[in-house]
Amino acid sequence: MAPASNNLKRKNREADNEIPTGNAAIKKKIRDTERALRRPTLTAKVRLELERKLKALNFHSSEKLIDDFERTNAKKYHMVKHFERTKVNRKIKKAEKELKEAKSDEEKKSAQKLLDELNIDLNYINHFPNTERYISLYPSSDSNEASSAEARKEIRDRIGEATKDGEFDEDTVRKHYRNKYRDHLVKSGKISAIEASADDIAALSGRKEEEDQVKPNKKSKTAKASKEKAGKPSVVEKADVEQDDFFMADGDSDDEE
Numbered sequence: 001m002a003p004a005s006n007n008l009k010r011k012n013r014e015a016d017n018e019i020p021t022g023n024a025a026i027k028k029k030i031r032d033t034e035r036a037l038r039r040p041t042l043t044a045k046v047r048l049e050l051e052r053k054l055k056a057l058n059f060h061s062s063e064k065l066i067d068d069f070e071r072t073n074a075k076k077y078h079m080v081k082h083f084e085r086t087k088v089n090r091k092i093k094k095a096e097k098e099l100k101e102a103k104s105d106e107e108k109k110s111a112q113k114l115l116d117e118l119n120i121d122l123n124y125i126n127h128f129p130n131t132e133r134y135i136s137l138y139p140s141s142d143s144n145e146a147s148s149a150e151a152r153k154e155i156r157d158r159i160g161e162a163t164k165d166g167e168f169d170e171d172t173v174r175k176h177y178r179n180k181y182r183d184h185l186v187k188s189g190k191i192s193a194i195e196a197s198a199d200d201i202a203a204l205s206g207r208k209e210e211e212d213q214v215k216p217n218k219k220s221k222t223a224k225a226s227k228e229k230a231g232k233p234s235v236v237e238k239a240d241v242e243q244d245d246f247f248m249a250d251g252d253s254d255d256e257e
Contacts, residue, residue: 023064030057062191066178070130077134085125092118120160123168129177
């Protein structure tokens with residue numbers, strides 16, 4: 001049976017591996033991890049895990065900034081999108097009626113083309129990237145149309161390309177503009193340019209238990225060898241406990257800075 005102190009350390013490690021919901025809490029974990037990395041006695045394994053964790057924390061911090069910006073713009077442009085959505089839906093109903101009543105092939109083709117364009121307009125309104133300033137489909141006469149037309153066309157064309165057979169690939173469009181805004185944040189110095197790999201993010205969310213845990217023992221050659229092997233902690237467990245010691249020592253030291 002494991003000592004109570006080791007169980008406490010493991011519980012602290014599990015809590016430490018949880019991803020905070022607030023950006024302030026994420027930044028505190030970043031500072032704690034950076035402080036732990038400055039310790040000269042780190043083993044290579046623990047240092048690697050801390051470096052991965054730092055990359056993952058920086059990644060989640062940038063994601064949080066982008067999420068907050070998207071949420072702000074969604075609220076900011078909610079009303080104008082509502083009015084334009086209502087207008088486009090009326091036009092769609094009219095186009096559907098014209099398509100239904102069309103007699104010649106030419107009339108049907110024209111009505112279908114208009115309906116397809118209106119559906120793209122509807123997707124433009126519903127899925128406009130929230131990392132961008134909303135550009136109205138129906139700008140007022142006093143707006144700076146010349147400067148907005150090119151940007152509106154670029155976004156609308158991209159949304160049109162992501163619309164296939166009535167289905168819209170939102171993930172592709174959203175990812176493109178989130179990455180664009182991320183580049184802007186990097187250039188402005190608001191976030192780090194470090195990119196976290198899937199392994200780095202997994203290191204923050206928790207280790208891969210199937211890979212990191214000791215595999216089930218096969219039949220040992222002797223009962224004595226099996227007993228000795230079972231009584232020794234694994235290399236991963238040693239690294240876990242060593243990492244726990246660093247974070248338990250540094251957990252409350254943030255106030256010292």
